[in-house]
Amino acid sequence: MRAMKPHTPSPATTPITIRAATWLASAALAWVVPAAAQTPASTRLPTFSKDTVAATPAPVVAVQATALVRGLKNAWSLTWLPNGDMLVTERGGTLRRISADFKLDPKPIEGVPTVKAAVQAGLFDVVPHPQYASNGWLYLAYAEPSPTDDGEYGTALMRARLKDGRLVDQQKLFAMSPKSRRGFHLGGRIVFDGKGFLYLTLGDRGEMQRAQAPRDHAGSVIRLHDDGRVPADNPFVGRAEQLPEVFSRGNRNLQGAAIHPTTGELWTHEHGPQGGDELNIIRAGRNYGWPTITYGVNYVTGTKIGEGTAREGMEQPLHVWIPSIGVSGMAFYTADAIPQWKGSLLLGGLSGQSLVRLVLDGERVVREERLLFGEVGRVRDVRVGPDGWVYLLSDAPDGALWRVQTR
Numbered sequence: 001m002r003a004m005k006p007h008t009p010s011p012a013t014t015p016i017t018i019r020a021a022t023w024l025a026s027a028a029l030a031w032v033v034p035a036a037a038q039t040p041a042s043t044r045l046p047t048f049s050k051d052t053v054a055a056t057p058a059p060v061v062a063v064q065a066t067a068l069v070r071g072l073k074n075a076w077s078l079t080w081l082p083n084g085d086m087l088v089t090e091r092g093g094t095l096r097r098i099s100a101d102f103k104l105d106p107k108p109i110e111g112v113p114t115v116k117a118a119v120q121a122g123l124f125d126v127v128p129h130p131q132y133a134s135n136g137w138l139y140l141a142y143a144e145p146s147p148t149d150d151g152e153y154g155t156a157l158m159r160a161r162l163k164d165g166r167l168v169d170q171q172k173l174f175a176m177s178p179k180s181r182r183g184f185h186l187g188g189r190i191v192f193d194g195k196g197f198l199y200l201t202l203g204d205r206g207e208m209q210r211a212q213a214p215r216d217h218a219g220s221v222i223r224l225h226d227d228g229r230v231p232a233d234n235p236f237v238g239r240a241e242q243l244p245e246v247f248s249r250g251n252r253n254l255q256g257a258a259i260h261p262t263t264g265e266l267w268t269h270e271h272g273p274q275g276g277d278e279l280n281i282i283r284a285g286r287n288y289g290w291p292t293i294t295y296g297v298n299y300v301t302g303t304k305i306g307e308g309t310a311r312e313g314m315e316q317p318l319h320v321w322i323p324s325i326g327v328s329g330m331a332f333y334t335a336d337a338i339p340q341w342k343g344s345l346l347l348g349g350l351s352g353q354s355l356v357r358l359v360l361d362g363e364r365v366v367r368e369e370r371l372l373f374g375e376v377g378r379v380r381d382v383r384v385g386p387d388g389w390v391y392l393l394s395d396a397p398d399g400a401l402w403r404v405q406t407r
């Protein structure tokens with residue numbers, strides 16, 4: 001394994017020739033060296049948004065966004081049921097149903113667990129089980145208040161069935177520990193891997209050192225069986241100094257996650273500090289570095305965080321956004337409606353106020369389109385609908401469900 005070279009210059013000022021040379025070297029290796037002998041992803045330098053945006057002179061296909069449902073209050077997550085109806089969470093703690101012809105049921109679904117709604121905390125993802133049609137399980141991630149009413153809360157996972165407009169058969173599957181009063185960085189995405197496991201993304205709660213604290217769920221990705229049991233092959237099972245639910249560490253705040261359609265691996269992005277949003281592939285037991293290494297800096301002051309951008313034993317991101325765009329929502333595009341988009345990775349920008357399309361060459365980001373800038377506002381969720389078009393949720397007190405189609 002080749003040692004990671006320190007990457008001391010700021011990414012914004014690194015001569016592009018260095019990165020181009022690295023890319024050419026890895027491309028050449030990929031051509032002549034068997035896959036197993038290639039440099040692991042963890043030792044490659046990332047790509048940077050200014051280069052991938054610059055490599056993309058114009059969108060490959062022009063798209064437009066249409067608001068289908070308005071009046072959604074800080075909508076967070078969107079999914080479909082087998083009959084074509086949609087479910088949407090609103091961060092304040094309501095679960096809404098939208099009919100297949102885009103009529104919003106004025107009455108929220110009952111039986112949603114009590115959530116702590118404050119700052120970034122509230123109701124997060126809603127995701128049906130892969131076999132929802134036969135077992136009826138819906139999974140919800142949310143900020144769960146402490147039962148002792150001490151003002152603390154943390155990200156939790158539950159499942160329930162939807163019956164006559166109400167969640168029934170509720171089972172709590174996981175709650176992060178310890179809880180905190182800090183309203184920042186709670187993660188909240190749920191992804192099933194198609195092999196019987198699910199992943200739940202968390203965040204560091206704005207208490208950055210927790211992301212490296214071994215017996216702390218903060219700043220990690222959690223892996224569980226669909227019924228909440230801890231898988232026997234989780235990377236830290238049987239290690240007393242670690243927590244068995246934890247699959248990866250050193251993650252700051254993950255609000256986008258999706259399974260790669262061909263490799264089956266978990267891809268995520270996470271909010272960095274100022275100028276440090278990242279794209280990663282999450283692998284068992286790996287450490288993603290926060291806050292020891294980061295490409296970002298402290299807000300406002302611009303001062304350094306941690307010890308630099310690279311360290312042995314810590315993963316390099318695939319891609320870094322400088323400046324940050326506030327990444328949220330993620331979907332691989334595998335549908336037929338927009339053939340030019342097949343195989344690309346879609347995600348949203350909150351502060352970036354756009355739909356981002358990444359063109360991938362394996363694990364490399366080679367082009368980056370910024371679409372619909374300013375047209376839909378802050379993009380919280382990105383999903384591909386059963387019709388093959390792309391659907392967005394805008395994060396606003398009077399937000400909307402949008403459909404993105406070719407012009």
Ligand SMILES: [Ca+2]
Nearest residue numbers: 278288289290
């Ligand atoms: Ca990282």
